Amino acid sequence: MDPLAHASIGxxxxxxxxxxxxxxxxxxxxxxxxxxFGFEALGLEHQAETAPLDLSTGLVYLSPAHMPWSHGLVMAVAWSLLAGIPSGLILCDRRAGGVIGLTVFSHWFLDFIVYPNMPVFFTDRPMIGAGLVTSGPGLIAGILLEVILIAGGLAAFIHYRKKQRSNQ
Ligand SMILES: [Zn+2]
Known part of the structure; x- marks a missing residue:
């Protein structure tokens, strides 16, 4: 999923x-x-090869991705805990730590909706994912979802800042 759509969750x-x-x-x-990007530079992970994008067929995969360390379900939980627990301790706020951890995990969840090939463990099987991008209508729905997320994120943040200012 697009980095901006992920950021909207933040x-x-x-x-x-x-x-x-x-x-x-x-x-x-x-x-x-x-x-x-780090694991790819180390030669531990690589992206899938895909055919040129066609709106009528959706994304066609030519070779599988291999990214169990960055995008595996087990590791997504681990990275969420590794980000959330120290953040909570540094900020002296459990709630902030919990939200930061969940925000890390939101990345996996959004990718799971969009892609068909999210690893679970450290092997390439099983792969899970709702795979929205693998059909024409799904791909369009995925783009719409990204637009809605970005608009929703901006709207939620503007609303929050306004409320904060009126409380000052
Ligand atoms: Zn991702």
Whole structure:
């Protein structure tokens, strides 16, 4: 999923954790993709090969992705805990830590909706995912979902800031 659509979850999460810095929430939404770049550079992970995008067929996979460390379900839970627990301790706020952890996990969940090939463990089987992008109508629904998320994130954040200002 698009980084902006992931980031919108950080904006939506902000009212739930006033003590969590906005930059930390936005960064949290990108953790699996940032880790992927690192693991890819180390030669541990690679992206799937796909055919040129065609709106009538959706995304056609030519070879599977391999990203169990950054995008596996087990590791998504681990990264969420690894981000959430220290954040909660540093900010002296369990709620902020919990929200930061959940925000990290939101990345996996959104990717799960969109892609068909999310690893669970450290092997390439099983792969799970709702795979919205693998059909023409699904691909369009996926793009709409991203637009709705971005608009929703911005609206939630603007509403929150207005409320904060009127409380001052
Ligand atoms: Zn991702």
């Amino acid at each position: 904006l939506m999460a902000r009212p739930a954790a006033p003590k969590a810095p906005l930059w930390a929430l936005l960064l949290a939404t990108q953790v699996p993709d940032l880790l992927f």
